[in-house]
Amino acid sequence: MKDAGILIIGAGQAGYQLAVSLRDAGYEKRVVLIGDEPDLPYQRPPLSKAFQSGDCEAEQVTFQKEPFYEGRRIELMLGVRVLHIDRERRHITTGDGRRFEYEHLVLATGARNRLLPGWDSATSGLLTLRTLHDAHALREALNRSKRAVIVGAGFLGLEFAAVAAKRGVAVSVIEASSNLMSRAVSAPVAEAFRGHHESLGVSFSFDSGVKRICTEAGRVIGAETTDGVLHEADLVVVSIGVVPNVELAKDAGLEIANGIVVDLNLATSDPSISALGDCAAFPSRFAFGNCRIESVQNAVDQARYLAQRLTGHTHGFEAVPWFWSDQGGVKLQIAGVAMNRADEIVLRGDRAGLKFSAYGFSKGQLVAVESVNRPADHIAARKLLAADAPVTPAQAADSQFDLKTVLQSVT
Template identity: 45%
Template sequence: MSGLVIIGASYAGVQAALGAREAGYSEPVTIVADEHSLPYERPPLSKAFLLDKTREQKLVLRDEAFFASKEIDLLLGHRVIRIDRTARQVALVDGARLDFDKLVIATGSRARRISIPGAELDGVCYLRTVTDAIDLKARLGRAGEIVTVGGGFIGLEVASSAAKLGKKVTVIEAASRLLERAVSPVVSRFLLDAHAQAGVDVRLGETVISMTGDAGRIAGIDLGSGGRLRADLVVVGIGGIANDELASAAELKCANGIVVDEHGRTEVPGIYAAGDCANHYNRFAEGWLRLESVQHAQDQGKSAGLAIADSHEPYDSVPRFWSDQYDLKLQIVGLSGGCDQMVTRGSIQEGRFSIFHYRQGRLVAVDSINRPGDQMAARRLIAARISPTPGQAADGSFDIKALLKTIDKAVV
């Protein structure tokens, strides 16, 4: 029995299956995943789950009955080890083979490992899966002094959760500011102050050169500046690597991920890829891009699913990201790289503001702290290439949402 086989029960994989089904694809659909868990939400792992505000069962995206109702078979706890393009089969680690007419590779990404002496010590952790989160949660309960290596989303979210639990937390970031590639200097400074107020020690422009242990367990870290910190738990968050090895071994084109078009198609007919593992041309980046974001994975997965059902809708979503730290909601829409002007809307002092990024007079991105309305408007404006002037964006009395009427009239 052939049909559609999806490797990975990720956001992209699940959405590809649903997109195909909802567009009328009637052939068998099978999702193969190496994890034993039902498809689950990942963003809460570094926040609500660590703080015991949600349980593992609540993370499940859809239950078994839902997938059964859509006639989507879940093959959990089975790892694909090879894609045979010629035979149109995937081989599983247990020796089984699955035939396919269509294939979606939605294998996501994995945490980048740190390569320094002592990195293998017990208590040096990464956070990517629910299994990682369960282990980290247990370790947090026993730990007193915690170091997060990396001032990106994972490092800062774990630091926030650990600080809320009353732990002594230090963040080590090699760059000159937090989230340097994602947000404006104003937002970086605001987040730095928020962490400092929560008692977190943030070390910018600092590196970890080795880790020391006691009886095989982490006991401290050595810094590039020459200092040393005690630590009985280290969480490393230094980025992700595309899981494109299966595709590469099958001689699919890969370059920092599996190269796909706007429909998630690879260069091989009938084989698609979507989500963190895929590299696509993005008009908002004006270049090739591999995104790690929930909304991207869902949207690109849906496009792949529709293409499989011959109901084509190209992926063209504005990139979106978010992060919850303490009582702050950071939301980002667009890509701010290469911007040449920034203006502030709202009140930094009140903790409710947005930074509007411009490139040659055109709005390309907006970072917001606790201002979801700005995000909703900016998403549509950036997609339509409609820009308030910098003066209008900075003027709190100017109704930015009024510009959306231009889009609505065009649709009518």
């Protein structure tokens, strides 16, 4: 067991970053990184944008080539599925019958796409996007498509919608709620992006669910909504959120609640097991309770923190959550995750020109900031939230007031 080292299950952004950060932090024992996909660890954000537009290829989204892992003494195991965790004996069992011991186990199992009831992966032209394999299939389908239906108006669906529309494809988006990105952004930002997408030629069907996917001879021909409207298409992309991969943790008896429950140190109920990234539900003062965040930056921040903790640091994880989405050349950056708690929203900048920020306040306290093509606002917002700076709605609304001066009172 003394040579067992750290075993990481999941070779996505969080798992990859942790393995690299452990070596950067001086960890000398064994590091094993296990991924169930056959591809070298890669970035996911470009898959819905640059990869679909043809601006980048698979080798450009790959983090590193194989020699890098060999040089850093990271044992990379690809195409391997972990079936069981034996917490008492501290080992895991893989699908090919092998066992690997661990001194510390890290679950970076990520999430998988939520699918429509009756999903049939054999239907030609009915696709989803999560993996590099999915991205290849989607790009091939896009190249021969004239009409596309996207189910779900979240970040990923809208990113792909913009790419498809700019390539001359007729795009319709079906969304169950009353606006796009409804669970993630404020109404003013949602409305601004709706106008932007409509200017690209994207049409929306809100407050509509999908009654059935229509097919002919095994190929998709459209989607019928719950109000009886048939949206014709030769490509249907389903993007209705994700489900955290918690089955391994649950079977091992770890606590589960909207993800694998961890504490401020990203430790599970078993001190020998930690979890991070899309699969982990962690406490955050910025979310006013436990949250599970699906973002690259959260994965990177948590991985770097956990590497420090596992090499001797014991302070708790407390990074400001932040996100971004590039939709047809308009960039959205979000600091904080509590905009849904805001009882007052203040706008700053040029809303009509798509260069503005929305500041969300709850009982007078700044809780989140959404910035549209205003990167300086975003950077300042992260600092303001981290410092609990006493910004007032009146100050945020005053375009002549420099919000950075508020930081001086708390630093």
